[in-house]
Amino acid sequence: DVKVTQSSRYLVKRTGEKVFLECVQDMDHENMFWYRQDPGLGLRLIYFSYDVKMKEKGDIPEGYSVSREKKERFSLILESTSTNQTSMYLCASSPGLAAPSGQYFGPGTRLTVT
Amino acid sequence: ILNVEQSPQSLHVQEGDSTNFTCSFPSSNFYALHWYRWETAKSPEALFVMTLNGDEKKKGRISATLNTKEGYSYLYIKGSQPEDSATYLCAFMNDYKLSFGAGTTVTVRA
Numbered sequence: 001d002v003k004v005t006q007s008s009r010y011l012v013k014r015t016g017e018k019v020f021l022e023c024v025q026d027m028d029h030e031n032m033f034w035y036r037q038d039p040g041l042g043l044r045l046i047y048f049s050y051d052v053k054m055k056e057k058g059d060i061p062e063g064y065s066v067s068r069e070k071k072e073r074f075s076l077i078l079e080s081t082s083t084n085q086t087s088m089y090l091c092a093s094s095p096g097l098a099a100p101s102g103q104y105f106g107p108g109t110r111l112t113v114t
Numbered sequence: 115i116l117n118v119e120q121s122p123q124s125l126h127v128q129e130g131d132s133t134n135f136t137c138s139f140p141s142s143n144f145y146a147l148h149w150y151r152w153e154t155a156k157s158p159e160a161l162f163v164m165t166l167n168g169d170e171k172k173k174g175r176i177s178a179t180l181n182t183k184e185g186y187s188y189l190y191i192k193g194s195q196p197e198d199s200a201t202y203l204c205a206f207m208n209d210y211k212l213s214f215g216a217g218t219t220v221t222v223r224a
Contacts, residue, residue, distance in 0.1 A: 102148050
């Protein structure tokens with residue numbers, strides 16, 4: 001079974017703090033994604049990566065950056081958190097951008113910024 | 115961000131009853147339509163990836179149909195069971211990115 005793990009399930013930070021959210025997948029997938037999910041909205045794509053050291057902006061990249069130094073690990077960085085970044089963050093991976101298997105998701109990190 | 119709409123937002127079903135709900139998406143530049151099930155405290159899990167107009171897919175008691183010309187997909191649950199309680203997400207693939215609907219939350223009452 002594909003496993004996608006995220007470093008924390010719950011995180012509470014103060015405004016202005018720096019946050020690293022880590023995601024690791026164990027199936028040698030090329031592609032990794034970061035989404036955020038807010039009540040009443042669908043998952044929104046922040047960034048994705050189709051190869052090591054490669055990254056592409058998603059629909060809402062402002063206020064975020066990413067790092068992919070190793071194939072299995074994709075990090076989301078919030079340089080200076082703000083209250084509007086309080087959200088559920090989900091990582092996903094897939095073997096191809098248009099994989100018929102769909103994307104495999106981690107359990108999510110619920111971030112609260114106070 | 116592409117407009118993907120799901121309705122209803124939530125529904126309650128009696129155990130044993132069947133139900134269905136809708137995902138509508140842009141009918142142009144279609145590549146694929148994904149369905150995911152997201153149970154509370156778990157990760158979203160892929161149910162179906164559909165690519166062809168008229169496609170029908172089935173997994174146990176859950177099935178889905180696809181109409182790419184008019185831009186909609188239906189998900190059906192036959193004989194609902196409490197374990198079917200979850201939020202069902204659809205996502206439209208365009209330019210290799212997924213745009214998700216807000217989901218339909220299904221609660222099955224015993």
